[in-house]
Amino acid sequence: MRADKLIQSLKFKKVSMAIDSELDIKLLTQDTREVVENSIFVAVEGYTVDGHDFVTQAVEKGAKIIIARKPISVSVPVVYVQDTNRAMAILADVFYGVPSQKMRMIGVTGTNGKTTVTHLIEQIYRDLNQKTGLIGTMYRKINDTVYPSNNTTPDVITLQRTLAQMKQEKVDTVAMEVSSHALVLGRVWGIDFDIAVFTNLTQDHLDFHKTMDNYAHSKSMLFAQLGNHYTESGDAKVAVLNFDDPVARTFTQFTSAQVLSYGIENDEAMIQAKNIEIKSHGTEFDLIIFGKTTHITMQLIGLFNVYNMLAAFSAAYAAGLDEKQIIKSLEKVTGVKGRFQLVPSKTGVSVIVDYAHTPDGLLNVLETIQDFAQKNVYCIVGCGGDRDKSKRPKMAKIASNYSDYPVFTMDNPRTEDPNQIMADMLTGIPENRATVIMDRHDAIAETIGKAQPGDIVLIAGKGHEDYQILGREKVHFDDVEEATVALNKK
Numbered sequence: 001m002r003a004d005k006l007i008q009s010l011k012f013k014k015v016s017m018a019i020d021s022e023l024d025i026k027l028l029t030q031d032t033r034e035v036v037e038n039s040i041f042v043a044v045e046g047y048t049v050d051g052h053d054f055v056t057q058a059v060e061k062g063a064k065i066i067i068a069r070k071p072i073s074v075s076v077p078v079v080y081v082q083d084t085n086r087a088m089a090i091l092a093d094v095f096y097g098v099p100s101q102k103m104r105m106i107g108v109t110g111t112n113g114k115t116t117v118t119h120l121i122e123q124i125y126r127d128l129n130q131k132t133g134l135i136g137t138m139y140r141k142i143n144d145t146v147y148p149s150n151n152t153t154p155d156v157i158t159l160q161r162t163l164a165q166m167k168q169e170k171v172d173t174v175a176m177e178v179s180s181h182a183l184v185l186g187r188v189w190g191i192d193f194d195i196a197v198f199t200n201l202t203q204d205h206l207d208f209h210k211t212m213d214n215y216a217h218s219k220s221m222l223f224a225q226l227g228n229h230y231t232e233s234g235d236a237k238v239a240v241l242n243f244d245d246p247v248a249r250t251f252t253q254f255t256s257a258q259v260l261s262y263g264i265e266n267d268e269a270m271i272q273a274k275n276i277e278i279k280s281h282g283t284e285f286d287l288i289i290f291g292k293t294t295h296i297t298m299q300l301i302g303l304f305n306v307y308n309m310l311a312a313f314s315a316a317y318a319a320g321l322d323e324k325q326i327i328k329s330l331e332k333v334t335g336v337k338g339r340f341q342l343v344p345s346k347t348g349v350s351v352i353v354d355y356a357h358t359p360d361g362l363l364n365v366l367e368t369i370q371d372f373a374q375k376n377v378y379c380i381v382g383c384g385g386d387r388d389k390s391k392r393p394k395m396a397k398i399a400s401n402y403s404d405y406p407v408f409t410m411d412n413p414r415t416e417d418p419n420q421i422m423a424d425m426l427t428g429i430p431e432n433r434a435t436v437i438m439d440r441h442d443a444i445a446e447t448i449g450k451a452q453p454g455d456i457v458l459i460a461g462k463g464h465e466d467y468q469i470l471g472r473e474k475v476h477f478d479d480v481e482e483a484t485v486a487l488n489k490k
């Protein structure tokens with residue numbers, strides 16, 4: 001793309017010297033490690049380093065224009081703007097050809113359930129033989145091809161680049177997770193969402209947001225960004241809201257889009273689930289769509305998955321899909337990797353690997369297990385380092401209250417001292433209530449070794465993750481693999 005045309009998209013700027021109008025820009029990036037000949041480098045002030053400190057390196061590698069906020073001295077034109085994050089969002093959208101305007105964009109936000117709901121939505125569209133895109137915690141996926149994810153919601157350049165590739169590969173519908181960090185840090189600025197879905201708001205990420213009010217406010221930004229457009233056919237932007245969560249009410253004030261509400265408790269919800277029966281192999285309930293009842297038998301387990309199913313159903317319904325088709329897909333879905341995943345076992349001991357890493361997530365999973373547990377429940381759990389410290393005693397207390405044998409261990413200590421994380425957890429429970437086995441391998445091996453037929457072992461916190469983050473290093477670690485080895489030794 002021609003440099004002068006691209007830079008024109010930034011309305012307010014100061015340019016240090018004339019930009020060569022013939023210059024053909026090959027790449028837009030905020031990371032010097034990606035810069036190639038004829039790139040534009042955007043200097044972003046991060047949490048650990050400042051992109052402005054890398055501009056000379058960027059020019060040496062071939063950057064021909066620098067976007068900056070602070071005065072810098074380089075041999076190429078510098079475009080000075082007030083906010084490089086905002087400039088980056090604008091440039092990325094234009095550079096990649098405004099891809100989000102050309103596909104159906106479904107954004108899912110909320111503390112828990114985003115990965116699950118986006119996968120359910122993807123499945124619905126795949127069953128209709130549509131081409132799909134998925135962006136989230138586990139990966140970025142274009143039809144059948146999977147690309148790695150560093151964040152639940154990528155930085156705006158990676159995001160727009162991914163969307164452009166999706167468009168090129170003829171994707172019709174994109175289901176993406178929108179994290180609260182992304183909303184605050186402007187990673188989704190410029191994305192033209194058609195449908196925005198809210199799952200729930202419970203405690204997480206207070207290290208970043210500080211208060212639950214700030215956290216709620218960050219989530220509301222997705223609904224504010226949704227915009228509106230009303231057509232005679234009713235095809236419109238839709239906010240899909242869980243009305244059982246009190247914060248959803250406030251979101252209605254932030255959006256001018258049409259609202260589709262779902263819920264279990266709240267009888268005002270337009271899409272409801274009632275008469276729920278949770279079993280060890282699935283969940284049955286009545287789905288009530290604007291007063292009309294259909295009985296559903298889904299393979300996903302737990303009340304929380306009824307919410308996820310309602311969210312996915314409502315999103316697809318909002319997009320105008322046939323309700324019978326949607327239900328057919330949702331009844332077929334067997335689950336998402338690392339979410340209430342049952343590890344194959346011939347021993348009579350049931351092992352469940354689940355990504356619960358928040359107090360609410362852990363509570364939901366343990367309550368679900370208690371619904372069908374016959375004998376002892378073991379709960380192996382740890383808390384992440386460099387993350388919300390105040391979740392630690394709460395998660396410990398929930399593990400202690402809702403399992404017979406809580407076993408506390410490590411979960412991605414990152415740069416923190418694992419012993420301190422453990423000490424924080426232990427403040428939440430009476431002394432000696434939990435067994436502490438710091439090494440996660442030993443925790444899994446010993447617990448499964450001890451469990452008797454009929455017992456259930458929940459391994460919580462890491463789900464699909466195939467690593468343990470120790471310091472800044474990632475080493476291979478997979479709960480399902482570890483559990484399989486332990487079960488085979490029984």
Ligand SMILES: CC(=O)N[C@H]1[C@@H](OP(=O)(O)OP(=O)(O)OC[C@H]2O[C@@H](n3ccc(=O)[nH]c3=O)[C@H](O)[C@@H]2O)O[C@H](CO)[C@@H](O)[C@@H]1O[C@H](C)C(=O)N[C@@H](C)C(=O)N[C@H](CCC(=O)O)C(=O)O
Binds near residue numbers: 049
């Ligand atoms: C707090 C936060 O969100 N940090 C994100 C941020 O990192 P940062 O601010 O530390 O960046 P930095 O390393 O200081 O770099 C600043 C700038 O210098 C550039 N740079 C840096 C080094 C270099 O050699 N050359 C260079 O150009 C970088 O590309 C960047 O533009 O920008 C990075 C690149 O976009 C992100 O990967 C990183 O996410 C980190 C890994 C992270 O852990 N984020 C978590 C808190 C997060 O975002 N989580 C949410 C929610 C998860 C959920 O619950 O679902 C998510 O969406 O993932």
Ligand SMILES: Nc1ncnc2c1ncn2[C@@H]1O[C@H](COP(=O)(O)OP(=O)(O)OP(=O)(O)O)[C@@H](O)[C@H]1O
Binds near residue numbers: 115
């Ligand atoms: N609707 C829900 N309500 C409460 N807890 C849930 C819900 N859905 C899933 N969970 C719990 O949260 C865990 C994570 O689910 P999922 O990966 O779908 O959420 P997420 O929002 O994508 O999480 P993250 O923020 O880490 O990306 C699950 O393993 C389960 O324990």
Ligand SMILES: N[C@H](CCC[C@H](N)C(=O)O)C(=O)O
Binds near residue numbers: 152357383384385465
């Ligand atoms: N998206 C979440 C994942 C947490 C997973 C858990 N295993 C941990 O490391 O705390 C986060 O980055 O906070």
Ligand SMILES: [Mg+2]
Binds near residue numbers: 114136137138152177
């Ligand atoms: Mg996720």
